[in-house]
Amino acid sequence: MKTKKSNLKISDVTSQNIGSGWIYSNIVKDHFFHPRNFLLKDLKLKDFDAEGQVGSPQCGDVMKIWIKIDPKTQKIKKLKWRTFGCASAIAATSMFSVIVTEKGGMSIDDALKIKPQDIMLRLGGLPARKVHCSVLCDKAFRQAANNYFRNTKQYKKIIVEGSKVVDKRLNITEQDIEGAVLEGAKNLLDVQKKLKVGVGDPKAIPEIEQLIRFYQEKYYG
Amino acid sequence: MQKIYLDYAATTPVDPKVIKAMEPYFSKIYGNAGSLHQPGRKAKEAIFQARKTITQILNCQPEEIIFTGSGTESDNLAILGAARALRHGSGQANKNFGNTARSGFTTGDAGGHIIVSNIEHHAVLHPCQQLEKEGFKVTFSKVDEDGLLDLDFFKKSISDQTILVSVMYANNEIGTIQPIKEIGVIIKNIRLDRIKRGLKTPIIFHTDACQAAGYLDLDVQKLGVDLLTFNGSKIYGPKGTGVLYIRTGCKVEPIIFGGGQEGGKRSGTENTPGIVGLAEALKIAQKNRIKESQRENKLRDYFIKEVSKNILKVVLNGHPQKRLPNNVNISILDIEGEAMLLWLDKYGIFVSTGSACDSQSLEPSHVILALGRPYEYANGNLRFTLGRETTKKDIDYVLKVLPKIVKDLRKISPVKVEINAKNISLPKTRFV
Numbered sequence: 001m002k003t004k005k006s007n008l009k010i011s012d013v014t015s016q017n018i019g020s021g022w023i024y025s026n027i028v029k030d031h032f033f034h035p036r037n038f039l040l041k042d043l044k045l046k047d048f049d050a051e052g053q054v055g056s057p058q059c060g061d062v063m064k065i066w067i068k069i070d071p072k073t074q075k076i077k078k079l080k081w082r083t084f085g086c087a088s089a090i091a092a093t094s095m096f097s098v099i100v101t102e103k104g105g106m107s108i109d110d111a112l113k114i115k116p117q118d119i120m121l122r123l124g125g126l127p128a129r130k131v132h133c134s135v136l137c138d139k140a141f142r143q144a145a146n147n148y149f150r151n152t153k154q155y156k157k158i159i160v161e162g163s164k165v166v167d168k169r170l171n172i173t174e175q176d177i178e179g180a181v182l183e184g185a186k187n188l189l190d191v192q193k194k195l196k197v198g199v200g201d202p203k204a205i206p207e208i209e210q211l212i213r214f215y216q217e218k219y220y221g
Numbered sequence: 222m223q224k225i226y227l228d229y230a231a232t233t234p235v236d237p238k239v240i241k242a243m244e245p246y247f248s249k250i251y252g253n254a255g256s257l258h259q260p261g262r263k264a265k266e267a268i269f270q271a272r273k274t275i276t277q278i279l280n281c282q283p284e285e286i287i288f289t290g291s292g293t294e295s296d297n298l299a300i301l302g303a304a305r306a307l308r309h310g311s312g313q314a315n316k317n318f319g320n321t322a323r324s325g326f327t328t329g330d331a332g333g334h335i336i337v338s339n340i341e342h343h344a345v346l347h348p349c350q351q352l353e354k355e356g357f358k359v360t361f362s363k364v365d366e367d368g369l370l371d372l373d374f375f376k377k378s379i380s381d382q383t384i385l386v387s388v389m390y391a392n393n394e395i396g397t398i399q400p401i402k403e404i405g406v407i408i409k410n411i412r413l414d415r416i417k418r419g420l421k422t423p424i425i426f427h428t429d430a431c432q433a434a435g436y437l438d439l440d441v442q443k444l445g446v447d448l449l450t451f452n453g454s455k456i457y458g459p460k461g462t463g464v465l466y467i468r469t470g471c472k473v474e475p476i477i478f479g480g481g482q483e484g485g486k487r488s489g490t491e492n493t494p495g496i497v498g499l500a501e502a503l504k505i506a507q508k509n510r511i512k513e514s515q516r517e518n519k520l521r522d523y524f525i526k527e528v529s530k531n532i533l534k535v536v537l538n539g540h541p542q543k544r545l546p547n548n549v550n551i552s553i554l555d556i557e558g559e560a561m562l563l564w565l566d567k568y569g570i571f572v573s574t575g576s577a578c579d580s581q582s583l584e585p586s587h588v589i590l591a592l593g594r595p596y597e598y599a600n601g602n603l604r605f606t607l608g609r610e611t612t613k614k615d616i617d618y619v620l621k622v623l624p625k626i627v628k629d630l631r632k633i634s635p636v637k638v639e640i641n642a643k644n645i646s647l648p649k650t651r652f653v
Contacts, residue, residue: 064652
């Protein structure tokens, strides 16, 4: 696997895997070893307009995002983050921060349209089993955006989750369960492998099981 | 760039002496040990000698050694094979162990009762889950916070329906060494008690000694085990080789059928170079084990002492003394194992982790969780396993690099777990 120079600031990162690729794409590797826009110092409240958080250390991933919005243009001027998680979680958050702040910043409305798949594409792909658990930054951002809308009294803009949240710790919705079933998950174990749902919130499990049965019936009869 | 391999528990390099011993059996002496002609007889002789070498170390008879294709296969043969042979109502005679058909069992354990520790390797746990589907009842016996089998709980779990017990000699993740002799005595007493009461249900004791084989005594008479598993790839021998010791009279059904090799217990053309290499590897490992154990013990204790001194919020997993000389298993809080592993990899240090992110199932290590440690600990887990090539200089390099990695990853982590020594299983977590 050849490494694009533009992606790598140091040269020795490939030396450990002579003749074989790394376990992730070169872009993931670059963002993991050189994360962009993470919050280095403890933040001063006035530097940011809102924050959002998702995940729990039990599940292996926690993401926190801070945003600064231009009040006139509603563009994202700054997005800082901190992540507890594996390489793909760190790289995904880093990439998300780049996507929303590059080229003068994305409008908050456009940024809300970013899907995990979009981040994955920019990262040059991720192992399938890692997508659901490590790409959580869009969800953390949604929370931050909602908090921003609340703080600036733009109540109409607050996005009420399109579907009900079933796991509060991971902010996993009915829609996420539906997606997992559509991707082939047949039971709680399969769904947990994809979403880790219920790991940090075991009380949610009976409802999750019911949802799995519901979507199983809906799509597979 | 330095390259420091600290994952010897995953697998070891093959000893050059082992390769030399194996070499003639690839293209020179290539006969099938089952053939009657000269090349076949030469291969058979090599296997005979290898078997003899192993019997001297295990203190057993040649026909009690079964060569298999891996440690996993030996574990599967032991668990599935013994349980199915001893299935209640199977009516199979089990000479010395006195199995006869019995009735009156509750429906829940129609097949019989099995006890294994809850920190066994998946090669034991997953066959047990298969047996549950076949009608056996399995108790996953708990360990204490140091990873030692809770003997009181274990003893209480044994019932008149218990036919099989499996406890690993030393754990692959945390290196904790189980009191196998003591468990052997418990099993022996159960057997005597059953005889006294006229009960004919046999009870078989298996131990998975894959991690122990390079460091501990494998004398099966002293250990009091009926079945013992070990393999080549953990003792500087060839991969794809394993042994199951089966005590005479202990009935084990095969899981692979065919030409009837290995006394019908494991069909398939004998892997002559593999068998020769495995025996040579075991011989070398056992010859040097005391000296090498002492050397690695020192390095291990130095590593543990220094890492606890240089990094805050580090917890050692597994018993501090009753552990393999090569095992250092720690949890570093507030950060995630895979991220640490990949940073260490970048610096040329190769380790493993029990973090959820590194497993196919995305479940964190069942061993770390079995210690009563919360998910936070399992996800921040790192395992360093030392070996023959490991020097103090290597450890010093790790001790130089690791604190820097931890510092950097903690900088970008929003998680701050507060360790409370009194209640380790319920840590408070802040997010900043």
